[in-house]
Amino acid sequence: MLPLSPNQLADLAEQCLRRDDPHALDKVISLHYDALGYYNAMHACRGQLLCNLGTMLHTRSERQGNNQDLDEAIPLLRESVALHPGGHPNRFMSLSNLANGLSARFGHRSNVQDLDEAIVLQREALALVPVGHTHQYMSLNNLATTLSTRFQHRDNRQDLADAITLYREALDLLPVGHPNRFVLLNNLAKRLSARFDRQGDDQDLDDAIALHREALALCPVGHPHRSRPLNDLAKQLFARFDRRNNNEDLDDAIALHREALALRPVGHPHRSKPLNDLANQLSTRFHCRSNDQDLDDAIALHREALALCPVGHQERVTSLTNLANALSTRFKHRGNDENLDDAIALNREALALHPVGHPHRPISLQSLATTLSTCFEHRHNGQDLQESLENLRCALTLMTQHDPRQLIVHTSLATVYLLFHQSGLDGTGEDTDSLNAAMHHLKAAANVVSAGLLPRLQASLSWVRHVRQHSHGTELEAYVTSMQLLDAYMSAMASVSSRHNAMKDIFPSILAVEAASCALRSGDTCRAVELLEQGRTIIWTQMTRLRTPLDSFQTCGDHAVILMKRFRELSSLIDKPPASHPEGTPGVDVEAEETKYRRLVEDWNRAVEEIRKIKGFSRFLLPPLFSDLQDAARDGPIIVLIASKSSCNAIIIPHKQPPTSIQLPTDWGKLLKLVLRFREAVQKQAGPKRTKPELIKALRELWCDVVRPVVDNLDGFACRGSRIWWCPTWLFSFLPLHAAGEYRQHGPSLSQLYVSSYTPSLTALMRARRSYDRSLSVHFAAVGQNRPSSASSTLDCVEPELELVRSLLPPPPTVSFTKITSIDATKSGALCALRDNTWLHFACHGTQNFEEPFRSAFLMRDQPLSLLDITQMNLSRHEFAFLSACETAVGDFHTPDEVVHLAAGLQFAGVKSVIGTLWRVDDSTVQRLVDAFYTYLCGDGTMNSKRAARALHRAVQSLACDKDMPLDQRIVFMHIGI
Structure with a gap:
């Protein structure tokens, strides 16, 4: 009786796989063996039969974990390739199946030759696929996956770069809605994430998150593979939190991991991974918010994960390290020696599973070293500290030049050297070599470019703290580095309010002042002034850079003119006010908008670097000397x-x-x-x-x-x-x-x-002194609002005050006067007045918002005219503003060196001379001071903003003899500017 033909056997195999019946699979494999005995070595069908049988054995190996099946499959697949020489229509399938088998065997036995051979075979198979063929995206995906595996084993960057390129090509071949699109999206995102881990490029991280979000959208609730994109997206959000300190990313990541874990209940073969990931993020949230429940939950989850990863399990080393770190944290928090001993034992086991040559050995060395230094602080055993130092030195030598993890190792080394210095283990306890080494590593940590701005800034601030504590010679250098990193970090934030919150909540508010004080102690007064100017008013400096005059570029050649145009275009895009969207607004992707902003900033920085290469512009937008x-x-x-x-x-x-x-x-x-x-x-x-x-x-x-x-x-x-x-x-x-x-x-x-x-x-002050051609006629607007919608009281003197101002100004054509009051004094009306007039007088309620200073405002009839609104205007040709309102020159106590108030905002926006108030001002005070001020300012029939300070001075002196006016009202007004 003739056996079944290869085509018939292939149909049976497909039906068997579809039914997922192990007995049927055994039967089909047996039938393949029977057929193989009939078709001799020269039979035309033998090659196809070998390919089918090899593939079925590979499948059974995967399903039943029988490596013997895989070992039998590979020789059969090799023979199939030999029977399908170049040009044979089945050669592509034979090559692909042999490559898949070799890749699978590498996963079991880590034989690099299998991996190298698989890649060669997959490259040949890909070359055989016509453009647009259905097999093309599969071949691209398979080769990319194998290259990714080799990258993980050898850490060869070119393998990772090639894999990313291939995944992108494969994704382009799959239309939206294709059932396999989510797999490719996830694969590409994970490789971008791996490149971010190695090189620290924020764009890779943002792209990975966007791809994971798209993959998750293709796996709605009920989809059998939803847990995978949930888990992957959560991990990348967590990575971004670590990079940028956005609490929303951390909370979102934890919520996603909880959902992923729920989809892998007790008994699920892949439950350990979401357990580990969720536990890690709960540990991080404990560090941020000190909620003990987060830490206890994390340890319980880590213990469960470790129990699911017995000896030999590929995830065991991750579970060991994570549990060790969480126990070490709890020891520091509660002082339980058992937690510390367990952490050290777990880290030692993890290190043993990362032998010499393993790409993750540096992190295992660092984790053990950190726990040992903690143990030294508790038990004062010098051997623990020495072993910690040796492990960290070894970890550093194993890392590549661009590995962002260097920052963690440098920081840990600094901690160990400081412990040597403080403990006296090097001799006297005043060992300068250990202290110098500690500062060297803190400096190195701050300069690991691939680690990202926020971690580097935090490392530099740690450097500042330690150099101050030990009066080290690198103190001034530490301050300078911190201020440079702070400036760069702030420039990447999309809104002035987010910058202010970062200054208020994260960073020391007196960094520049302490830096200047350090320079003064060293006798360098000029440097002290430079540092103050560099490190203060950072928020305003960010905005004014975007409005830098570029007239001098016109005479520097065509290239300079092109750069000038590019700089202006990018500055205009960055300087646009961010769109205001309530949380959860449909159709608004806030994350995408923030990513777009960061990329604009990167392009802007590149344009600035190009401008600095032009002769005479080497210090363009650098801190002034x-x-x-x-x-x-x-x-x-x-x-x-x-x-x-x-x-x-x-x-x-x-x-x-x-x-x-x-x-x-x-x-x-x-x-x-x-x-x-x-x-x-x-x-x-x-x-x-x-x-x-x-x-x-x-x-x-x-x-x-x-x-x-x-x-x-x-x-x-x-x-x-x-x-x-x-x-x-x-x-x-x-x-x-x-x-x-x-x-x-x-x-x-x-x-x-x-x-x-x-x-x-x-x-x-220098910006305010820039000279512009003044028009012959002064355009003066008086804006008054006595009954704003949000105020509890009415200002009875607003109308009389504006009429008084009109009566004291020179008549036309010297002054063109516009009065905006009552129902016309709306937010839009005030903005128009600001835009169209270069001299201004405001008479209204003013408020200083201490929680959100950029919401400090002049209260208009419909809506407040806020400081944020003012910052979006270019008032560089404006001469003068009199702010007859309460609290217009009051700063923010949390960030005083940012000078965030209405009067400063007008000056930074370009107004040359501003009069504001330090606290609440009475109507009677205003009337009398306004009368005296404008009399002195323009009594000779001319208008000159440079006379404003002296006019205010004389007006205040004229009121000094008035015993009916309280002292606080006589000194409430102050002058800012030229």
Whole structure:
């Protein structure tokens, strides 16, 4: 009886596989063997029969875990290839099946020759597939997967790059809706993620997340493979949280992992992986939020995962390491020695499973080393610390140049060297070599470019803390590095409010001040000024960079003009206000918008680097040097006030002479108390004689401890009655410096000696002094709103105040006056007034929002005109703004060196001269001061914004003799700008 033909056997095999019946599979394999005995070596059908039989044996091996089947399959598949020479129609299938078998055998026995041969065979098979054939995407996917496997084994970057290219080609061949599309999406995403892990390119991470989201959408609830994209997406969101510290990513990742775990219940063969992943993220959330339940849950999940990974299981080493890390964390938190001993034992077992040559050995070495250093801190056994050091050194040598994990190892090495230094194990306990080594590794950690900006910034801040603690010689370098990284990190954030929140919640608010203080201690006053300018007002600096004038490029050739155009286009795109979408708005992909913004910033940075290559532009948009900053003092000296925890100083900056540093007879503790006293004194009601004794005492202390030491040194730089500019930092920002004095009969005060103005930064003052062609006619808008929708009280004097301003201004054609009030004074009406007029007077309610300072606002009839609205405008040709409203020059206590208030916002947006208020102002005060101010400003029939400071000075002095006006109202107004 003739056996079944190869085609008939193939049909039987397909039916068998579809039924998933192991007995039927055994029967079909037996029939194949019977047929093989009939078709001799030269029979035309033998090659196809061998290919079918080899494939069936491979399938049974996978289903039943019988490696003998796989060993039998591979020789049969080799013979099939030999019987299907080049040009044979079945050669493609024989090559593909043999390659799959070799790949599978590598998975069991890790024989690299199998992997190399499989790749050669798959490349040949791919070359045989016509373009557009249904087998093309499968061949691309198979070759990419095998290359990915070899990359994991050998860490060859070219294998990974080739795999990513092949996956992209395969994905292009599959239309949306194809049932296998989600597999390719996940495969490509995982390889991009692997490249991100090795090289730290944020674009790979963002692309991986987008692909995983698309894959998840193709696997809705009920899909048999939904757990896979759930798990993969969660892991990448977690990686992005680790990179950018977005709590929403962490919470989303945990929620996704919980859903993935629910789809792999107890008894599921792949339950260990989601157990491990969920536990890791709960551990991380414990580190962020200190919720003990998260840590306990993580350890329970890790123990369950480890129980599912017995000796020989490929996931066992991951479970060992993860459980060890969680137990080590709980030991630090609760001090249970058993947790520490278990962590060390688990890490040792994990290291044994990553022998020499394994690509993950460095991380096992680092994990064990960290636990050993923790053990040393607890038990003071020097052998633990020495072993920790040796493991970390070894881990570092095993890592490639661009491996982002170097940052973790460098940081761990710094910790170990600091322990050597502090413990005296190197001899005296004052060992400088260990201390120098620790600082070297902290510096190295901050410079691991592939690790990403946020981890590097955090490493640099750790460097700062330790150099300060040990008074190390790299202190100033650590500060400079931290400020450079902070600037770069902030520039990648898509909105000013997110930048402010980062400054408030994550980073030390006095970094620049401490850096400047460090420079002063080393005797470098000029460097101190440069550092202050570089590290303060970062949020404003980010915005003003995008509006940099580029007129000088026109004469630098065609290439420069092209770059200028590119820079302007990118700046315009970045400078657009972010779209405001309530959370969960349909059709709005906030994640995609943030990714797009980051890529724009990357393109913008590349354009800036190209511009710096042009002759004469090497310092384009770099922090200014002191020689440049000194130009800010050309109309009068600038006094920079620095309040650090080590000392309080004033720096007098003249126009041509070297700067002078003065140590003030106060400290930050006294200053903090003084700030609080001012707040309380201003809020208290005036006494029967309209006096405020507490306020007078505070102003006297301000005079003695801060202002008089400066005045005593000003004679060589400014004659009496001339102008001076204050540039306060940190706590000084909340003090009315212009009002300091003895407040005794015939006693001195600052206002008797000099005309005071303020500037948030030297750069802001220089920008305000840029000259523009002024029109012959002044366009002046007076905006008043007495009944805004959100205010609880009505301002009765708004209309009379605006009419008073009109009456005091020169008539047309010198001044073209526009009044916007009542129902016309809406948000849009105020914005139009800002846009169309270069002189402005606001009379309305003002609010300072301390929780979200960029929502500080002028209250209009319909909606507030916020500081954020103002920042989106280019007011570079604007001359003057009088802010007759409460709290328009009050800073944010959490981030004082960002100077986030309405008056500063107008100046940074371009207004040259601004008058604002430090606290609440009374209607009667406003009426009288406005009358006096405009009389002095334009009494001669001309308009000049440079006279605003002196006009305010004289107006305040004219009110000083009025005993009916409380002192706090006489000093409430301040001048900012030129």
